[in-house]
Amino acid sequence: MDNKSFARIAVWILVAVVLFTVFRQFETNSTQSLDTTSYTQFMDDAKAGKIRRVDIQGRRIIVTPQQGAEYTLTSPGDLWMVDDLRKSGVQVYGKAEEEPSFLTTIFVSWFPMLLLIGVWIFFMRRMQGGAGGGGAFSFGKSKARMITEQENHVRFRDVAGCDEAKEDVQEIVDFLKDPEKYQRLGGRIPRGVLLVGSPGTGKTLLAKAIAGEAGVPFFTISGSDFVEMFVGVGAARVRDMFETAKKNAPCIIFIDEIDAVGRQRGAGLGGGNDEREQTLNQMLVEMDGFDTGANVIVIAATNRPDVLDPALLRPGRFDRQVVVPMPDIRGREQILNVHMKKIPVGKDVDVAVIARGTPGFSGADLGNLVNEAALFAARRNGLVVSMQDFENAKDKIMMGAERRAMVMTEDEKKNTAYHESGHAVVARLLPESDPVHKVTIVPRGRALGLTMQLPEQDRYAYNRQYLLTRIAILFGGRIAEEIFMHQMTTGASNDFERATQLARDMVTRYGMSERMGPMVYAENEGEVFLGRSVTKTTHVSERTMQAVDEEVRRIIDEQYAVARRLIEENRDKMEVMAQALLQWETINKEQIDEIMEGKLPTPPKDSSGVELPPFKTGSKDGEPAAAEKPEAAQTTEAPEAEAAPEAPKAEAPQADAPGKTDESVKPQDAGKDDPGKAG
Numbered sequence: 001m002d003n004k005s006f007a008r009i010a011v012w013i014l015v016a017v018v019l020f021t022v023f024r025q026f027e028t029n030s031t032q033s034l035d036t037t038s039y040t041q042f043m044d045d046a047k048a049g050k051i052r053r054v055d056i057q058g059r060r061i062i063v064t065p066q067q068g069a070e071y072t073l074t075s076p077g078d079l080w081m082v083d084d085l086r087k088s089g090v091q092v093y094g095k096a097e098e099e100p101s102f103l104t105t106i107f108v109s110w111f112p113m114l115l116l117i118g119v120w121i122f123f124m125r126r127m128q129g130g131a132g133g134g135g136a137f138s139f140g141k142s143k144a145r146m147i148t149e150q151e152n153h154v155r156f157r158d159v160a161g162c163d164e165a166k167e168d169v170q171e172i173v174d175f176l177k178d179p180e181k182y183q184r185l186g187g188r189i190p191r192g193v194l195l196v197g198s199p200g201t202g203k204t205l206l207a208k209a210i211a212g213e214a215g216v217p218f219f220t221i222s223g224s225d226f227v228e229m230f231v232g233v234g235a236a237r238v239r240d241m242f243e244t245a246k247k248n249a250p251c252i253i254f255i256d257e258i259d260a261v262g263r264q265r266g267a268g269l270g271g272g273n274d275e276r277e278q279t280l281n282q283m284l285v286e287m288d289g290f291d292t293g294a295n296v297i298v299i300a301a302t303n304r305p306d307v308l309d310p311a312l313l314r315p316g317r318f319d320r321q322v323v324v325p326m327p328d329i330r331g332r333e334q335i336l337n338v339h340m341k342k343i344p345v346g347k348d349v350d351v352a353v354i355a356r357g358t359p360g361f362s363g364a365d366l367g368n369l370v371n372e373a374a375l376f377a378a379r380r381n382g383l384v385v386s387m388q389d390f391e392n393a394k395d396k397i398m399m400g401a402e403r404r405a406m407v408m409t410e411d412e413k414k415n416t417a418y419h420e421s422g423h424a425v426v427a428r429l430l431p432e433s434d435p436v437h438k439v440t441i442v443p444r445g446r447a448l449g450l451t452m453q454l455p456e457q458d459r460y461a462y463n464r465q466y467l468l469t470r471i472a473i474l475f476g477g478r479i480a481e482e483i484f485m486h487q488m489t490t491g492a493s494n495d496f497e498r499a500t501q502l503a504r505d506m507v508t509r510y511g512m513s514e515r516m517g518p519m520v521y522a523e524n525e526g527e528v529f530l531g532r533s534v535t536k537t538t539h540v541s542e543r544t545m546q547a548v549d550e551e552v553r554r555i556i557d558e559q560y561a562v563a564r565r566l567i568e569e570n571r572d573k574m575e576v577m578a579q580a581l582l583q584w585e586t587i588n589k590e591q592i593d594e595i596m597e598g599k600l601p602t603p604p605k606d607s608s609g610v611e612l613p614p615f616k617t618g619s620k621d622g623e624p625a626a627a628e629k630p631e632a633a634q635t636t637e638a639p640e641a642e643a644a645p646e647a648p649k650a651e652a653p654q655a656d657a658p659g660k661t662d663e664s665v666k667p668q669d670a671g672k673d674d675p676g677k678a679g
Contacts, residue, residue, distance in 0.1 A: 018111075037063070039076055046088045054085055057095040146248070147211070147218040154208040160338045161331030161363055162202060168322045169193060169210050172297060176214035176250050179295060190319035192287060192298040194258075196305045197324030200364030203301035206324060207254045210299065217251040219244070223260030226279045234261070234279030242286045242296070250295035258300035264309045280309060287317040326362055328458050329355050335363050339370040346384040354390050357437075359458050369393050395438070399452060400445020408448070415485050416441045416449040417581040419492070421574050422480025423451040423473055426563045428596050429570065432469040439577070440586040448491065464512045467502060472559040472566075474499040479564045480574065503555040504548075513551045521548055576601070 042063060045051050053064040056075070064070045075081065085092050156166055175182055175189040182189055195203040211218035221241065226234040245251050255261075265277050287298060300318065302308065312318060327335055332355040340351070358366065372393035377385040396402075408416070420439050427433045434453040441449040478492035511518035521540050540548075567574060577595050580587050584604055591601035 037071055037073055039073060039078075042073060043081075043084065046085055046090050049089065051085075051088070051090045053091045053093065055093045055095050056082075058097040062095075146244075147208075147220065152208060152212045152218055154205060154212045156209050156213055158338065159202055159206050159209045160334035161327030162206065162324050163331075165195075165206060165322050165324045166209075168320070169206065173210055173213045176216050176252075176295065176297070179250070189297070191316065192300065192318035192320075194305065194308075194313065194318040194321045195299065195301040195324055196321055197301075197303060198326055198362060199303050200362035201324045201326060202363045203324050204254070204256055205363075207252070207299045207301065211252045211254075214250075214252070217248045219248075219251060219253045221253075221255055223255055223257045223262065226261050234276070235282035238279060238282040238286055245296045251297075253296065253298045255298065255300040257302060258312075259302045259304045259307050262300075262302075262308050262312050264307060265311075280312070284309075284311055284317065287312075326360065327366075329359070332358055332361060332366060335366045336370065339367050343370060343374045344384045346386040348387045349385070349390065350387065353387075354394070357394060357454055359455055365397070369397060372396060395444075399440070399450050400447060403443040403445075406443045408443070412448070413441060413582060414578070415481060415487070415489060416491070417578040418480045418484045418574070419477040419489075420449045420451050420581065421577040422476035422478075422563075422567055424476075424577060424592060425480075425570055425574055425596075426476035426566050427451065427453055427469075427473045428592060429566050430469045430472060430562075432463075432466045433473060436589060436592050438586065438588050439581060439592065441581050442585050464506070464510075467506055467510075467512070468555070468559055471499045471502055471556065472563040474502075475560045475563040476567065479560070479567050483564075483567060483571075484574065484578070499556060499559075500552070503552045503559075506555065507548055507551045513555075515551050516548060521545070573598075 042051070042061070045065065046054075050066050051063060052066045055062040055064075059075045059077075061073050061075050062070060063073065082092055159166060172189065172193065179189070195206060197203050207220075208218065219241065226237050241253065245253050261276055261279050261283070263276070263280075265280065298318075305313075305321070313321070333351050336351050336354060340349075354369075358369065361369065369390070370393075373385050373389040376389040376392045380389075382389070420441060424436050424439045427436050434455045436451060437454040438452040439450070440452075444450060474495040477495055478488065481487060481489060481492070505522075506512040507516050508521040511520070521544065573595055577587070577592070580591060580595065580601050584591075586604065587595075587601065588604050591604055594601045
């Protein structure tokens with residue numbers, strides 16, 4: 001039994017003894033205060049000669065009868081009682097009142113105070129959560145958790161998809177192993193390394209691998225752990241953390257999500273001298289002031305380097321910034337291989353194909369993909385995870401879970417089929433478009449249907465023609481509804497929103513308008529609480545903004561006309577594709593290519609690998625029986641939950657998250673780091 005268990009048992013025993021003593025004390029008092037005989041009966045018995053002796057102790061009267069057991073009653077304050085007893089021949093004795101024992105007096109006097117102190121300590125422990133030192137008064141103790149070299153089994157071989165980042169931090173490992181190599185030449189290892197990257201790219205794993213390779217203790221803490229409800233706690237915890245690290249040098253301190261405590265200082269709306277800034281000031285002092293011979297290296301991770309205080313990033317603190325990027329196709333293949341070591345994989349699984357079909361996926365996304373595939377295999381009671389399981393998992397992650405229980409009317413299905421066919425046909429005919437991977441009218445997530453496009457390779461920037469193509473594809477769904485269903489639905493609302501935003505970004509951010517020229521007309525939207533101005537100053541005149549609106553309108557009208565012309569010229573292909581969707585609900589790239597070549601589509605296979613019935617020509621004029629609703633964002637009035645397909649809002653569009661647009665699920669469309677969905 002350890003000391004903590006023994007102390008806990010001792011405390012409970014003490015509490016039980018105290019409660020028992022108090023209970024017995026009240027029980028005795030209550031028993032003594034009960035009168036078994038009335039005072040009137042007692043006086044009658046005395047006059048009748050039935051009482052032999054009476055002992056008076058304060059207000060207590062102890063009666064000894066001639067026969068029977070003695071009993072006790074309380075004196076009502078009768079001044080003539082003693083005279084009446086003497087006249088009746090009763091022997092009357094007086095006794096001094098019993099004084100409480102010394103221990104009882106101490107207990108009664110101090111117990112309430114001790115109880116209040118104990119309750120206060122208990123709640124203070126609860127508020128502090130036993131952090132750091134674990135005591136009720138250890139507010140300033142660091143909450144950093146120390147992982148020794150024996151506990152840390154992560155190595156560089158466990159980190160895949162970021163070879164350049166591993167090379168950048170390799171010399172940190174060399175320094176921790178052999179500092180003399182650098183010190184004898186006057187070199188100084190970076191005191192701090194800032195890992196910058198999108199969520200899920202493996203920043204924390206890389207930091208653990210550095211400590212594991214170097215074989216040194218690893219202190220890990222989150223940026224939010226520094227600041228508590230008490231003033232000065234954050235700064236005290238920073239001091240305690242660095243003092244502990246120096247005692248265990250050489251070591252590594254890893255601060256995850258440092259932007260929680262390292263945000264830019266300034267007035268903002270919260271005042272300039274708040275607790276967070278005091279914590280940051282102490283961290284700046286510690287990083288630039290600890291002993292150069294301590295061999296303590298600080299590694300921090302963030303996905304918001306733009307909000308960090310400049311003083312934190314200067315040389316001498318975080319000397320080096322290491323970018324941990326989204327993995328490319330080779331990196332995704334390496335990451336998948338790492339995760340697939342943990343599951344039984346079928347012989348038909350082609351890792352290269354999976355990596356090529358998951359552009360924009362981060363390391364965490366790929367880990368989730370492998371896990372979802374294993375769950376699909378378990379649901380069908382499979383012994384290994386097959387390629388079809390990975391395809392089903394990819395569709396679920398990129399497009400959402402199927403909602404086959406959702407009942408749509410025939411008219412809604414027909415409208416959705418035409419809507420998705422419009423997206424797919426326009427995307428297939430425009431040369432700058434990414435290949436159409438899959439079209440479905442099975443409701444997924446918040447979408448009634450989806451057209452999924454996947455690029456043939458990773459994209460890191462968009463050209464003007466590509467963005468114009470994206471706008472035309474977005475209009476394909478509404479145009480198909482107008483031409484074939486002779487109606488308009490709210491399902492295209494999200495298409496219009498994204499097309500408008502994309503056109504406006506081309507004019508105001510990317511300088512892709514000949515009329516407006518290479519200028520930025522959009523306002524930088526700085527965040528409050530970052531030490532930046534709360535007010536917003538406009539440097540663009542109303543006349544210029546009117547010209548911007550006219551240019552945006554021109555781009556939209558031109559691309560709307562392009563999409564309408566393509567659909568009008570390919571009505572036969574639209575009819576066949578819509579009918580195929582109504583019959584099979586989902587068609588793949590192979591069926592789409594056959595339709596666009598003027599052939600009848602071959603039956604696809606369902607999620608279990610079973611081939612569906614052959615294609616049947618439908619109603620007159622080749623009209624499909626029903627059509628699916630606009631993809632994701634086109635669920636009735638509310639746009640789907642997919643991310644807008646518009647180009648990234650950074651200086652240059654970047655290919656990242658696999659997104660799904662109503663009309664197409666495309667990684668590039670969202671321009672975000674994590675897989676997003678454009679609907």
